[in-house]
Amino acid sequence: MIPRYSRPEMVAIWSPETKFRIWFEIEAHACDAMAELGVIPRENAEAVWKAKDVEFDVARIDEIEAVTKHDVIAFLTHLAEHVGSDAARFVHQGMTSSDVLDTCLNVQLTRAADLLIADMEALLAALKRRAFEHKDTVRIGRSHGIHAEPTTMGLTFARFYAEMDRNLRRLRTAREEIATGAISGAVGTFANIDPAVEEHVCKMMGLMPEPISTQVIPRDRHAAFFATLGVIASSIENIAIEIRHMQRTEVLEAEEFFSKGQKGSSAMPHKRNPVLSENLTGLARLVRMSVVPAMENVALWHERDISHSSVERMIGPDTTVTLDFALARLTGLVDKLVIYPDNMLANMNKFRGLVMSQRVLLALTQAGVSREDAYTLVQRNAMKVWEKGADFKTELLADTDVTAALTPAEIEEKFDLGYHTKHVDTIFARVFGTK
Numbered sequence: 001m002i003p004r005y006s007r008p009e010m011v012a013i014w015s016p017e018t019k020f021r022i023w024f025e026i027e028a029h030a031c032d033a034m035a036e037l038g039v040i041p042r043e044n045a046e047a048v049w050k051a052k053d054v055e056f057d058v059a060r061i062d063e064i065e066a067v068t069k070h071d072v073i074a075f076l077t078h079l080a081e082h083v084g085s086d087a088a089r090f091v092h093q094g095m096t097s098s099d100v101l102d103t104c105l106n107v108q109l110t111r112a113a114d115l116l117i118a119d120m121e122a123l124l125a126a127l128k129r130r131a132f133e134h135k136d137t138v139r140i141g142r143s144h145g146i147h148a149e150p151t152t153m154g155l156t157f158a159r160f161y162a163e164m165d166r167n168l169r170r171l172r173t174a175r176e177e178i179a180t181g182a183i184s185g186a187v188g189t190f191a192n193i194d195p196a197v198e199e200h201v202c203k204m205m206g207l208m209p210e211p212i213s214t215q216v217i218p219r220d221r222h223a224a225f226f227a228t229l230g231v232i233a234s235s236i237e238n239i240a241i242e243i244r245h246m247q248r249t250e251v252l253e254a255e256e257f258f259s260k261g262q263k264g265s266s267a268m269p270h271k272r273n274p275v276l277s278e279n280l281t282g283l284a285r286l287v288r289m290s291v292v293p294a295m296e297n298v299a300l301w302h303e304r305d306i307s308h309s310s311v312e313r314m315i316g317p318d319t320t321v322t323l324d325f326a327l328a329r330l331t332g333l334v335d336k337l338v339i340y341p342d343n344m345l346a347n348m349n350k351f352r353g354l355v356m357s358q359r360v361l362l363a364l365t366q367a368g369v370s371r372e373d374a375y376t377l378v379q380r381n382a383m384k385v386w387e388k389g390a391d392f393k394t395e396l397l398a399d400t401d402v403t404a405a406l407t408p409a410e411i412e413e414k415f416d417l418g419y420h421t422k423h424v425d426t427i428f429a430r431v432f433g434t435k
Helices: 008-013 016-037 042-052 057-069 071-084 096-134 153-178 195-205 220-246 275-288 293-295 310-337 343-349 354-366 371-389 392-400 408-413 425-434
Strands: 138-143 146-152
Touching: 008 096, 008 310, 016 042, 016 057, 016 071, 016 195, 042 071, 057 071, 071 096, 096 153, 096 195, 096 220, 096 310, 096 425, 138 153, 138 195, 138 275, 138 343, 146 275, 146 354, 153 220, 153 425, 220 293, 220 310, 220 408, 275 310, 293 310, 354 371, 354 392, 354 408, 371 392, 392 408
Parallel strands: none
Antiparallel strands: 138 146
């Protein structure tokens, strides 16, 4: 997590100040619940809330932790310095450190998820706008990097929209699954704290009580959360790879917006490189890097250990901050992406009608030619285009075996571009729910 790839709002979620503020709220709400149950005096709970406007001294907490070697105890000691020892003696009553740490982590992850959801909604809006803008902009589709059949730029944006829309649903599910808290005490039995305390704290922190915790919240929830972020990152890379390909000099069907004064190379003044999409490919790797450690955190010893702790202290902020930045960068890239329809058409026609080969193949089979023979007839003419730069339609019209089955008019009709785009509206209606 470095400033170059960070945005302030997401970074703030993971700041020490935010963490200690959440810790305080968990402890203070727990005191309220215990006072309601008659476990602690009401005035003591109210005394704890007097620290609600306190700016907790991170350096002081670190100083205490250097002695205690325990971060939660260091915080509680510092809190006592503000609320007084009498009020502080009831703080953390019947609780264990994981009650605070795990509940806080899930508060942070749900807040992070809310920002990521907003990011994805912005990205979807950009993808949808560009999809409708280029719904009928014809370009060549490719398989294995080789020209296949015509498609449209709008369909390219639409499939990215559909993919990200699925990811948004996955993220909302992941947010729901991670939004649990636990205030269940040592080994999760509620032996020293009433379950009503957990219910109250979770309600106040915007969480649901964990149905059954040990001393920690089960880590399959976190594994699913980070796996979802990893899938989103892979989808970001999927879009970035397509843009990188389109910007290649010999393709140049689209390119990243190149601002006034921007430089592409320290050595070659002519360069306009796809630096944003290349950067997104790298950032996607960083996000995915958290998935395996999150999976490995699921298996803990007995009711708890802390092998997961160091992992989550890093992947929590690093992954959400990086993905937040990547989504915002991709949205800007898509929004300003420069499209070159004329280049798309020129690329499609580069091999002189070759991309219509399947239509001719199907027409021959419908005219009574066996599929094997039809394939041979079409392929032998197609190879002349590959090897000699011939015109595909011209070669077909000159092939007596082909014209024995198809009239010149029937061959001519097989080169109509509109044939390939006739169902674009149907696909758009499936994706966007509009006609």
